[in-house]
Amino acid sequence: METQIKYRFADIGHWLARCDHSTNVIELHSVEYPKLSPLYRDYVWIHECVHLLYNVYDEAECNRITDEIFIQRASSEADRQARM
Numbered sequence: 159m160e161t162q163i164k165y166r167f168a169d170i171g172h173w174l175a176r177c178d179h180s181t182n183v184i185e186l187h188s189v190e191y192p193k194l195s196p197l198y199r200d201y202v203w204i205h206e207c208v209h210l211l212y213n214v215y216d217e218a219e220c221n222r223i224t225d226e227i228f229i230q231r232a233s234s235e236a237d238r239q240a241r242m
Contacts, residue, residue, distance in 0.1 A: 163210055167191070177206045179213070197240060201228050 167188035170176055174191055177184045184206040191199065205224045214220045232238035 161211055163207060175202050175206050177209045179210060179215075182210055184210070200231070204228055204231075 161182055163182050163184060165184040165186060168185045169189075170185050170187050173185075173187060174194070175184060175186050184203075186202075191202070194202065201224065204227050205220060208214055208220050208223045208227065212220075212223060214223065229238060229241050232241050
């Protein structure tokens with residue numbers, strides 16, 4: 159079964175983003191998230207998707223998987239270097 163992820167912008171306190179495993183909704187900080195660089199927004203988005211798609215609750219494991227995906231998404235060697 160394909161997972162449908164939804165997102166919304168919200169006032170979520172000190173978090174840049176968070177997700178709800180029961181609803182597959184990612185909440186993005188409505189003020190701070192848009193201020194992030196495009197690469198950092200990509201990393202945060204991937205991180206929250208990893209939580210939901212891999213059903214990962216452990217932050218260290220989520221970061222490990224996110225790091226791999228984030229680097230693999232590079233479109234050029236310069237982009238890869240920036241992502242590293």
